[in-house]
Amino acid sequence: MVWNRIARTLRAGPLTEPAGAADEATAHALAERLHAASQARLGRSLAIRQVDAGSCNGCELEIHMLNSVVYDLERFGLHFVASPRHADVLLVTGPVTKSMHDALLRTHGATPDPKWVVAVGDCAIDGGVFKGSYAITGGTDSAVPVDLTIRGCPPSPAALLDGLRSLVEANGR
Amino acid sequence: MTAAEIIRAAPTTPCHPWPRHVLPGQSWQAMADALAADPLALLALWADAGHVHALFRDGADILPASTAIVGGAYPALSPHRPAAAWFERAIRDLWGHQAAGGTDSRPWLDHGKWGQTAPLSTRPAAASGAAEPPEFLPVEGEDIHQIPVGPVHAGIIEPGHFRFHAQGETVVRLEVRLGYLHKGTLALMRGKSPRAAARFAARLSGDSTVAHSIAFARAAEAATATDPPPRAHALRGVMAEIERIANHLGDCGAIVNDAAFPMLQARFTWHREAVLRATARAFGNRLMMDAVIPGGVAADITAEGPPAILAALAAIEAEHGELARLAEDTSSLVDRLVSTGTLSAALAARFAAGGVVGRAAGQPGDLRVAPGYPPYRTLDVRPALLTEGDVDARFRVRMAEITESIRLLRALLASLPDGPVSITLPMASAEGIGWAEGFRGDIWHWLRLDGGLIAAAFPRDPSWLHWPLLESAVRGNIVADFPLVNKSFNGSYSGVDL
Numbered sequence A: 001m002v003w004n005r006i007a008r009t010l011r012a013g014p015l016t017e018p019a020g021a022a023d024e025a026t027a028h029a030l031a032e033r034l035h036a037a038s039q040a041r042l043g044r045s046l047a048i049r050q051v052d053a054g055s056c057n058g059c060e061l062e063i064h065m066l067n068s069v070v071y072d073l074e075r076f077g078l079h080f081v082a083s084p085r086h087a088d089v090l091l092v093t094g095p096v097t098k099s100m101h102d103a104l105l106r107t108h109g110a111t112p113d114p115k116w117v118v119a120v121g122d123c124a125i126d127g128g129v130f131k132g133s134y135a136i137t138g139g140t141d142s143a144v145p146v147d148l149t150i151r152g153c154p155p156s157p158a159a160l161l162d163g164l165r166s167l168v169e170a171n172g173r
Numbered sequence B: 001m002t003a004a005e006i007i008r009a010a011p012t013t014p015c016h017p018w019p020r021h022v023l024p025g026q027s028w029q030a031m032a033d034a035l036a037a038d039p040l041a042l043l044a045l046w047a048d049a050g051h052v053h054a055l056f057r058d059g060a061d062i063l064p065a066s067t068a069i070v071g072g073a074y075p076a077l078s079p080h081r082p083a084a085a086w087f088e089r090a091i092r093d094l095w096g097h098q099a100a101g102g103t104d105s106r107p108w109l110d111h112g113k114w115g116q117t118a119p120l121s122t123r124p125a126a127a128s129g130a131a132e133p134p135e136f137l138p139v140e141g142e143d144i145h146q147i148p149v150g151p152v153h154a155g156i157i158e159p160g161h162f163r164f165h166a167q168g169e170t171v172v173r174l175e176v177r178l179g180y181l182h183k184g185t186l187a188l189m190r191g192k193s194p195r196a197a198a199r200f201a202a203r204l205s206g207d208s209t210v211a212h213s214i215a216f217a218r219a220a221e222a223a224t225a226t227d228p229p230p231r232a233h234a235l236r237g238v239m240a241e242i243e244r245i246a247n248h249l250g251d252c253g254a255i256v257n258d259a260a261f262p263m264l265q266a267r268f269t270w271h272r273e274a275v276l277r278a279t280a281r282a283f284g285n286r287l288m289m290d291a292v293i294p295g296g297v298a299a300d301i302t303a304e305g306p307p308a309i310l311a312a313l314a315a316i317e318a319e320h321g322e323l324a325r326l327a328e329d330t331s332s333l334v335d336r337l338v339s340t341g342t343l344s345a346a347l348a349a350r351f352a353a354g355g356v357v358g359r360a361a362g363q364p365g366d367l368r369v370a371p372g373y374p375p376y377r378t379l380d381v382r383p384a385l386l387t388e389g390d391v392d393a394r395f396r397v398r399m400a401e402i403t404e405s406i407r408l409l410r411a412l413l414a415s416l417p418d419g420p421v422s423i424t425l426p427m428a429s430a431e432g433i434g435w436a437e438g439f440r441g442d443i444w445h446w447l448r449l450d451g452g453l454i455a456a457a458f459p460r461d462p463s464w465l466h467w468p469l470l471e472s473a474v475r476g477n478i479v480a481d482f483p484l485v486n487k488s489f490n491g492s493y494s495g496v497d498l
């Protein structure tokens, strides 16, 4: 049965959707930023470590979809890694809860330089609906410096892909 | 007297649809003692400034019960209902009430970082001193080693700490420590109109945004004696079944992937994406965040919605049998799933486990059937039921529920009533309970309105009762099987961290 399926899949061709060009404006802005910071380039492949700093798990659901056959993140040189020590990019979701603040700082500290921090979702940008709570410190930038934000509640996989591909583009210039 | 009789003998205060029994301290203590020999199911335990509240299920009847806090304390339920322990710890951390005689007095949600204690009490105090390192239960025996994991995990997953005590490869004890995602949601809901507070209910656990929004809306509607229009009920049903299918597809994929069978996962996630795209076309949002509001739904389904949803369902149905057979016929997969992470029916019953976790271990509960709610009353929902209680059973219950939800969705879409999709809630000072069967299981919301604004609220995600059962189910398994067992439970972290 497995072999039948494999044969059929091979005949049918990939399910992955073709991708257009990366978002030029964002890539340009990020490249400028890299240049201004004279940050070492990372090349055209980036390792991503996702950190949930207080999310409702909605953002994670959509980030998960990037690994599906439809989006196939790895074809762009992007892949998720299990440890911050192997990462170039921290993908942070949620408002930063006071109970996750230290863990986020330590994860950031464990990520080797040069590194990018991407704040994913409205909560990560400024705390979102949880703004003003006694239990949060704010958006991702209340704990660590942020390089790129991706809006949405949650952002769609297409929006996530756009943001991440501009990072790869900026790095390749 | 049985615990239920003791509760029923107490005077009631209005709460819709079930009056709340207010027990004098002695009766509460007598009820707590009677729970030792009584099968009465504890669904939730929470508090407000002056009372502690419990929600019980007695057969088909739901019994809310309360007692006043005296001298900052109330008699604990945990000695006879282990499921009460997490609630009692949360009540202490949020409202400052002590569970007298409780089995566990360690902090739960409060990690010492809020700068205050008992944030929901009438007078939160400034926190004194630095946070203590968490204490874990001791394990005795030879060659026991500890494995600390988290709060930041290796995958794309919510944060929490798992403390394993292992003997060689075998898990002797797992202790789950959560609370990292505490966002102060209950405090944010207070003082808001149900319409404004619905945004927080929708974000308790993003994967259950529809189900939590429905349960919350129904609590507000019960309190204000409002019945949304029939079309709103039907559309809520459509959204809830889509959410169930999408999550079950994701979970089935995650389970087989953790057993190293990514080919099957690829198909599950492909279908999940198709469902989410159809949903975006039908409701303008892939996860349907904020689509359900108190009084109905935020917007009507688009004209292209139903055909898009039906097309996605047809594609799932066409492949469902083959995917199920592929899972059953692949011995390397069966080997990993069968008899792994077994939960006994007795323990599932003792914890009143609902949802997939309960239904895979012989517990037939499903809120769509009993107590029931629209639009399911006329649909004759047939929940799946298995007794094995292992990872395989939880996988198969999800597979069966996908089929059943496809049937329900077709029936709902074929007969959408005409008319408006929402009505405005009147201002009221009253209490209500709402419920909905999410993809994880039974969701309960309680709230009290004062002059149309939320004075107090409590949402109970099914995970409150599932997490402690995960601790039990993983015992005796090898450490390497933990991710698999964990995925098969798929507890919500955010949903219980509040």
Ligand code: SF4
Residues within 6 Å of the ligand: A054, A055, A056, A057, A058, A059, A093, A094, A095, A120, A121, A122, A123, A124, A128, A152, A153, A154, A155, B203, B206
């Ligand atoms: S942005 Fe939205 S989906 Fe993401 S964590 Fe916040 S509330 Fe959840």
